[in-house]
Structure formats: C-alpha cells, structure tokens
Amino acid sequence: MTDAADLRRRTAELLAAHPPAATERLDFLRARFDAGLAWVHFPEGLGGLDAPRSLQAVVDAELAAAGAPDNDPGRIGIGLGMAAPTLLRFGTDEQKRRLLRPLWTGEEVWCQLFSEPGAGSDLAALATRAVRDGGDGGDGAGSGGDWIVDGQKVWTSSAHLARWAILIARTDPGLPKHRGISYFICDMTDPGVEIRPLRQITGEAEFNEVFLTGVRIPDSRRLGAVGEGWKVAQTTLMNERVAIGGSRIPREGGMIGVAAADWRARPELRTHDLHQRLLTLWVEAEAARLTGERLRQQLSQGQPGPEGSGMKLAFARLAQEISGWEVEFLAEDGLTYDDWTMRRPDGVDFTGREAGYRYLRAKGNSIEGGTSEVLLNIVAERVLGLPPEPRTDKDVAWKDLPR
Numbered sequence: 001m002t003d004a005a006d007l008r009r010r011t012a013e014l015l016a017a018h019p020p021a022a023t024e025r026l027d028f029l030r031a032r033f034d035a036g037l038a039w040v041h042f043p044e045g046l047g048g049l050d051a052p053r054s055l056q057a058v059v060d061a062e063l064a065a066a067g068a069p070d071n072d073p074g075r076i077g078i079g080l081g082m083a084a085p086t087l088l089r090f091g092t093d094e095q096k097r098r099l100l101r102p103l104w105t106g107e108e109v110w111c112q113l114f115s116e117p118g119a120g121s122d123l124a125a126l127a128t129r130a131v132r133d134g135g136d137g138g139d140g141a142g143s144g145g146d147w148i149v150d151g152q153k154v155w156t157s158s159a160h161l162a163r164w165a166i167l168i169a170r171t172d173p174g175l176p177k178h179r180g181i182s183y184f185i186c187d188m189t190d191p192g193v194e195i196r197p198l199r200q201i202t203g204e205a206e207f208n209e210v211f212l213t214g215v216r217i218p219d220s221r222r223l224g225a226v227g228e229g230w231k232v233a234q235t236t237l238m239n240e241r242v243a244i245g246g247s248r249i250p251r252e253g254g255m256i257g258v259a260a261a262d263w264r265a266r267p268e269l270r271t272h273d274l275h276q277r278l279l280t281l282w283v284e285a286e287a288a289r290l291t292g293e294r295l296r297q298q299l300s301q302g303q304p305g306p307e308g309s310g311m312k313l314a315f316a317r318l319a320q321e322i323s324g325w326e327v328e329f330l331a332e333d334g335l336t337y338d339d340w341t342m343r344r345p346d347g348v349d350f351t352g353r354e355a356g357y358r359y360l361r362a363k364g365n366s367i368e369g370g371t372s373e374v375l376l377n378i379v380a381e382r383v384l385g386l387p388p389e390p391r392t393d394k395d396v397a398w399k400d401l402p403r
Contacts, residue, residue: 003055004055004267007058007062008068008104010036011063013035013064014032014035016060017031018031020066026105028068028069029104031080033047033104036048037059037132039056039065039084040052041056042088042100043127046100047100047104055177056323067238071312072106074103074107074108074347074349076348077347078110078112080103081240082166082236082239083236086223086239086383087099087237088105090235091223091234095221096183099164108164109164110163110165111157111159111162111164111165111188112165113156113166113167113168114166114236115156117152117203121371123168123233125401126151126168126169126170127151128150128152128167128168128170129169129173130148130169130184130217132145132147132171132215133145133146133148146217146219147169148165148215149169149192149212150213151210152210153167153209153212155198155207158197158209158347159188160208160344161346162228163168164186164187166183166184166187167185167217168181168182171226172229173399176394176396178230179230181227182227182229183222184292184301185223186212186221187217188219191216192213192382193212193229194210194211195209195210196211197342200364201363203340203341203342204342206344206345206348230261238308248293251289253289254284254351255319255351255358256281256318257351258358262326262329263275274325274328274329280323281322284314284318288311291311295308295311297377309379309383313375315365318363320363326359327355327356334355334359336355337357348361350362
C-alpha cells in the first residue's frame with residue numbers, strides 16, 4: 001500500500017536522478033510520468049501508482065519546493081480534466097498507452113467536440129453524423145473499418161492548438177436522441193477538419209468553430225460501444241464540471257483575492273455599501289472553496305457525481321458577481337482594457353489581467369461547461385431528487401424530432 005512516506009521517497013529519487021535545474025523540462029515531465037508521480041491514483045504504467053487520489057498533494061508539494069516544472073495545466077486543462085478520466089474508464093489498453101503520457105506532459109493538446117450550433121444546452125440533440133465505411137460487426141459492437149464524420153461543432157476551446165479531440169456523433173438517427181450517439185477520438189490534423197476562430201467579447205478567440213467534412217476516423221479510436229456514446233459522455237461532462245468549478249485554490253485565492261487586494265490598495269474608493277458586498281462575496285467564495293475541497297475528497301473514493309454541477313454553478317455566479325463588484329469599485333479605472341487586438345491565446349487568465357477583462361470573460365462562465373439553466377435542472381433532479389421536467393422527446397427517434 002503506497003503511503004505518504006513512500007511517495008516522498010519516490011519523489012526524492014526522481015529529483016536525485018533528474019535534478020530540475022539540470023534537466024530539460026520535457027525530459028523531467030516524462031520521467032515524472034514514468035515514475036508514477038503524474039497522477040498517483042492512476043494505474044501503474046499509466047502515470048500512477050494505484051494510490052489514493054488525496055496523496056497527490058504530497059507529491060506536488062515536494063516537487064514545488066524543489067522548483068520542479070509543472071505541465072502547464074492551464075494550457076492542457078481539457079486533456080487533464082476531461083479526456084484523461086474518460087480514457088481511463090473507457091479506453092482500450094492500447095489507447096491508454098498511446099495517449100495518456102503525451103497528454104499529461106503537454107506534448108499533445110486536446111479539445112472537446114461536443115456542442116453544436118443547434119445542440120448546445122440540449123447536447124443530446126446533436127446532428128453531426130458518423131457513418132460506417134466498411135468493417136465487420138461480428139463482435140456485436142460493430143467493430144472494424146472506419147467512420148466518416150460530417151458536421152459542425154462550436155465553442156471549441158483550444159482547437160487551434162489541439163492534436164486530438166474527444167468527439168460525439170450520431171451513428172443511428174433511428175433511435176431516441178440519447179441512444180443513437182457514439183464517442184470517438186478525432187485527430188485534429190486529419191483531412192476534412194477545418195478550424196475557424198470565434199472572436200469573443202474580450203477581443204480574443206480562445207474559442208473556435210470546427211467543421212468536419214468527410215473526416216475518416218478508424219474504429220480503433222472509438223471509446224465505448226457503438227450507440228453508447230452518451231454514457232461515455234456523462235463521464236466527460238461530470239469531470240468537466242468538477243475541473244471548472246472545483247479546482248484547488250488557497251484561502252482568498254482566485255478572483256476574490258484580486259478583489260480583496262484592490263480594496264486594501266485603494267482606501268479612497270471605499271464605501272460602506274461596497275464593503276458589505278465584498279464581505280458577503282468573500283464569505284461565499286470561502287464556502288465554495290471549502291465545498292470544493294470536500295468534493296475532491298469524495299472524488300478520491302470514486303467517480304464524480306452530479307454534485308460537480310453545483311460547484312460549477314457556484315463558480316459561474318461568483319465569478320460574475322465578483323468581477324462586477326471590482327469594476328464598480330474601481331470606477332473609471334475599472335473600464336480600462338489593455339488590448340482589443342484579436343489574438344488566439346493558449347488559455348484563460350482570470351487573475352493576471354485587468355478588471356475589465358475579468359468582467360467581460362466571466363460572462364461566458366454561465367455558458368461554457370454546461371449552461372447554468374441546465375445545471376440547475378441537474379441539481380434539482382439528481383441531487384435534490386425533485387420531480388423531473390416533462391420531456392416529450394424522450395422516446396422519439398431523433399430523425400422524427402422537429403428541427
């Protein structure tokens with residue numbers, strides 16, 4: 001049984017064999033993965049040691065103290081938070097061996113081809129088609145051959161950086177919308193994949209729209225059985241909401257920390273009303289932080305559940321309210337903006353930019369990763385056990401649904 005002492009010993013051995021100051025960053029990250037210290041709760045040989053998830057903090061603390069490089073998690077968040085857990089649960093041994101190491105080291109960036117122009121909040125209504133071209137379904141799961149994919153995806157973060165994408169597409173339009181979907185791994189460098197930037201209210205284009213025209217995907221890149229893509233996607237979506245809303249931050253970290261620093265630095269702008277609102281937001285942010293810590297402890301015992309939707313809801317609301325408070329507090333200084341030039345960033349920086357950026361970018365938090373309206377339904381039905389809303393399309397074939 002791997003314990004904290006064993007992990008400290010293994011980490012010390014890694015640092016002795018690969019001193020951070022004398023080792024190339026990528027070489028160090030590869031060695032860390034091979035030593036099982038990337039994500040300790042993963043299986044041996046896949047970056048882990050089958051250890052409790054909670055012990056990852058032991059490794060991270062030792063490496064941080066030694067000045068070891070990290071894998072730039074902000075740049076590869078979709079791979080780490082969404083693709084990796086899905087691969088671990090549904091991937092074949094060959095898929096895991098090929099994909100997990102470069103995913104974790106950041107050599108291969110991932111994106112998510114889920115949402116569509118006509119299927120955002122109602123993701124299961126997606127229209128992107130995957131049609132089999134050859135192959136033998138002799139194993140009952142439709143194995144072999146290739147799939148030809150045609151359709152359009154939207155709001156695709158990091159598509160312009162990505163080598164791989166997790167993709168859901170409709171493989172049987174004759175079934176109800178949740179049952180005729182399959183889940184694939186798409187090579188973003190393949191012919192037929194076109195990526196176009198979507199300029200946002202911030203002036204940047206971290207999002208993209210992706211057009212798929214006759215894209216050929218081998219059946220060996222399918223995750224889960226044919227027609228069971230919605231089941232696989234649920235693992236991705238639950239992990240996505242935890243990744244967005246439940247990241248580990250220190251007390252008074254994140255956006256509330258920036259707001260508190262503004263308050264302390266600008267006493268001439270203080271008012272009683274703004275003080276009371278800041279105190280309320282500070283308490284709510286701290287409650288959300290502690291709730292997120294409890295959720296991560298629950299995760300160490302199994303797969304994420306619908307509770308992650310509640311954390312993502314809280315994150316979106318607090319980000320918008322805190323950024324709004326900051327703009328109001330800073331008065332005319334809150335309206336400044338550094339650069340409206342259209343650029344395609346590697347990630348989102350909520351704390352390293354000015355208040356105007358935070359205010360504008362936070363508007364997307366209640367849309368991305370599941371709209372707040374959809375997440376409220378999930379919390380109501382799957383956490384609180386309230387009666388579900390009527391759904392007249394539940395048992396109707398997708399091809400017969402009005403569009």
